[in-house]
Amino acid sequence: MRRSILFLFLWGASLVCMAQSVREFVQSQLQAYPKMRLLDIYKSCYQDFMGAEHLVSDSVSARQYLERELRELDEESLLQWYYEPCGVNGDFMRISLRAVAERVLTREQLLSAFLRSADGKGMPSLEAWKARWTALEDTIGAMNLNLPHAADDSAFLADVLSQNRYAISHSADYREAYNPHYRIVRRDIFERELKHLLEPYQKADSNGYIVFDGDMCPDFEVALTDGRRVRMQDLRGKVVMLQFTASWCGVCRREMPFIERDIWQRHKDDDRFVLIGIDRDEPLQKVLRFAQTTGITYPLALDPGADVYALFALRNSGITRNVLVGPDGRIIQRTRLYDENEFRSLVQTIDAALAKPVD
Numbered sequence: 323m324r325r326s327i328l329f330l331f332l333w334g335a336s337l338v339c340m341a342q343s344v345r346e347f348v349q350s351q352l353q354a355y356p357k358m359r360l361l362d363i364y365k366s367c368y369q370d371f372m373g374a375e376h377l378v379s380d381s382v383s384a385r386q387y388l389e390r391e392l393r394e395l396d397e398e399s400l401l402q403w404y405y406e407p408c409g410v411n412g413d414f415m416r417i418s419l420r421a422v423a424e425r426v427l428t429r430e431q432l433l434s435a436f437l438r439s440a441d442g443k444g445m446p447s448l449e450a451w452k453a454r455w456t457a458l459e460d461t462i463g464a465m466n467l468n469l470p471h472a473a474d475d476s477a478f479l480a481d482v483l484s485q486n487r488y489a490i491s492h493s494a495d496y497r498e499a500y501n502p503h504y505r506i507v508r509r510d511i512f513e514r515e516l517k518h519l520l521e522p523y524q525k526a527d528s529n530g531y532i533v534f535d536g537d538m539c540p541d542f543e544v545a546l547t548d549g550r551r552v553r554m555q556d557l558r559g560k561v562v563m564l565q566f567t568a569s570w571c572g573v574c575r576r577e578m579p580f581i582e583r584d585i586w587q588r589h590k591d592d593d594r595f596v597l598i599g600i601d602r603d604e605p606l607q608k609v610l611r612f613a614q615t616t617g618i619t620y621p622l623a624l625d626p627g628a629d630v631y632a633l634f635a636l637r638n639s640g641i642t643r644n645v646l647v648g649p650d651g652r653i654i655q656r657t658r659l660y661d662e663n664e665f666r667s668l669v670q671t672i673d674a675a676l677a678k679p680v681d
Contacts, residue, residue, distance in 0.1 A: 341461045343410050343411075344410055344458055344461040344462065345461065345465060347409065347410045348363060348462055348465065348467070351363060351366065352467070355496065355499070355500060357495045357496055357498075357499040357500070358469075358493075358495075358496055359469055359470055359471055359472070359475055359493040359495055359496065360459075360462070360469050360471075360472050360475035360476060360479070361475045361478070361479070361490060361492070361493040361496075362492055362493050362496045363462065364455065364475075364479055364490065365490055365491075365492060366408050366409050367408075367409040367410065367454075367455065367458055368409075368451060368455070368488055368489070369408040369409060369414055369416070369506055370407070370408035370409025370410065370411055370412065370413055370414050371409060371411075371413075371446060371450075371451055371454055372445060372446060372451055372488060373413075373414055373439060373440065373445055373506065373508065374414065374436060374439050374440040374505070374506035374507075374508075378436075378437060378440040381437055384433065384436070384437060385433055388429065388432075388433055388505070389429070391419065391503060392419060392422060392423065392429070395419060395423055395503060396501065397420070397423050397424075397638065399501040400418060400419070400420045400423070400501055400503065401418065401420070401500055401501070401502070402420075402526075403418060403420075403524060404417070404418050404420060404421050404426065404520045404523050404524045405417050405418065405421075405512065405516070405517075405520050405524060407509075408506065410458075412509060413508070413509050414439065414506050414507065414508055414509060415506070415507050415508075415509055415512045416504040416505075416506060416507075417432060417435070417436075417504055417505050417506075417507050417512070417516065417520070418503065418504045419432075419503040419504060419505070420503075421519075421520055421523070424523075424632075424636065424637045424638055425627075425632070425637060426519060426520060426523050426632075426637075427516065427519060427520070431515070431516070431519075432505055432507075432516075433505075435505075435507045435508075435511050435512070435515060435516060436505040436506065436507055438508070438511060439506060439507045439508035439511055440506070448483075448486055448488060451488055452483050455479070455483070459476065459479075470495070471493075475493075523636060526635070526636050526639075529635075529639070529656075529658040530635045530636040530639025530640070530658075531634065531635050531643075531656055531658075532633075532634065532635060532636065533633075533634050533635075533645070533653055533656070534653065534656075535653050535654065535655060535656065536652055536653065537652065537653050538651055538652055538653075539554060539562075539645070539647045539651050539652065539653055540554070540633040540634065541553070541554050541555045542554050542630045542633060544598070544600060544623035544624065544625065544630060545623060545624050546598075546621050546622065546623050546624075547606060547609055547610055547613070547621070547622050547623070547624070548621075552598065552623065554647075555651075557596055557647075558649070558650075558651050559594075559649050560593075560594050560595060560596050560649060561594055561595050561596070561646070561647070561648060561649060561672060561675045561676055562595075562596045562597075562598070562646070562647040563585065563595075563596070563597045563598070563644060563645070563646050563647075563672065564598055564600055564634075564644065564645045564646075564647070565578075565581060565597070565598070565599040565600065565642065565643075565644050566599075566600050566602060566631055566634070566635075566641045566642060566643040566644075566645075567599050567600065567601055567602065567612075567622075567641060567642055568601055568602040568603070568604060568612075568641060569601070569604060569608055569609070569611070569612040571640075571641050571642055573641075573642050573659050573660050574641060574642040575615075575616055576660055577642055577660040577665070578599070578616045578618050579616065579617060579618070580660075580665060581597070581599075581618070581620070581644075582616075582617065582618045582619065582620060584665075584669050585597060585668075585669060585672060586618070586619065586620040589672065589676065590619075590620070592676060594649075594676060595672070595676060597620045597621070598620075598621050598622075598623050599618070599620060599621065599622040599623065600622075600623045600625050600630055600631065601622055601623065601624060601625060602625055602628050602631055602641060603625060603626060603627055603628045604624075605624075606624060609622050609624060640659075642658075642659060642660060643656065643657065643658055644656065644657040644668060646668065646671060646672065646675075648675060649675075654671060654675065655667070655668060655671050
């Protein structure tokens with residue numbers, strides 16, 4: 323008798339916990355995607371429960387489809403995230419094709435993770451999913467969300483399941499609003515192989531920075547226009563200003579004479595100060611002409627492919643940017659675009675850093 327009572331108690335408690343988790347998941351999804359319909363909630367939940375096996379007929383077709391989708395991708399309309407969990411439990415992750423388009427991941431890294439996540443081993447039965455969805459839909463219905471077309475969507479899903487199918491596409495409303503392009507990856511593969519690559523980009527701020535004040539500055543090596551090579555790690559003990567720029571950037575051209583006058587000319591003879599302009603993905607001759615037309619004399623470095631830039635900000639985010647690094651190698655200040663007050667603050671921060679006595 324006691325065992326029966328304990329079982330019923332635990333069973334009831336688990337249902338309460340599951341319902342709470344469902345409510346939290348749905349509310350977070352609707353906050354992120356106000357245009358979401360019941361179809362889209364269903365899709366995220368079955369991806370979490372059933373995985374990605376239904377998406378792969380064979381590896382050759384999967385590769386061809388990925389290549390085609392990447393070629394046709396409109397990067398500007400993609401959502402800003404690089405990954406998000408599927409469903410209530412998050413046993414599978416959605417990995418945005420943004421990660422490949424911006425060269426955070428290679429095609430091979432994403433395709434390999436996707437294919438191994440879709441091996442179908444241990445996939446729950448369709449009957450198990452039907453029971454799971456019934457419980458999920460009951461909880462969602464009790465939330466009184468007034469989802470658009472909810473009755474039609476519910477009837478459509480019931481018809482799909484009655485035909486012993488479960489996979490569906492996102493709703494037209496969702497596709498139009500959010501342009502979803504992603505692949506499903508099992509959480510353990512994501513955690514082991516992809517998370518450390520994607521996480522810095524996932525946390526990017528509204529200005530596209532993936533580094534923050536107080537962070538250790540990423541290490542890198544660049545070639546200056548005179549052929550000398552400079553490695554960031556070798557500059558430890560100095561105050562270092564990195565200016566990310568390009569000849570086509572009008573704001574850069576506006577800011578650079580002020581950097582020359584108010585920063586470089588005042589501190590160029592101080593051995594404790596280094597200023598490097600890092601030109602984004604332009605050839606040497608163009609960078610040399612750029613320096614000449616702007617009248618600057620501080621060193622410029624080449625950044626083929628914007629690979630150094632991508633250590634500091636989202637690869638496709640805009641410039642101009644300045645990153646100030648202290649003698650301990652930690653970032654002191656970051657700026658974006660040219661704002662007089664922000665630039666004045668940058669000048670004052672450099673002056674203060676150089677006024678400190680050497681340890």
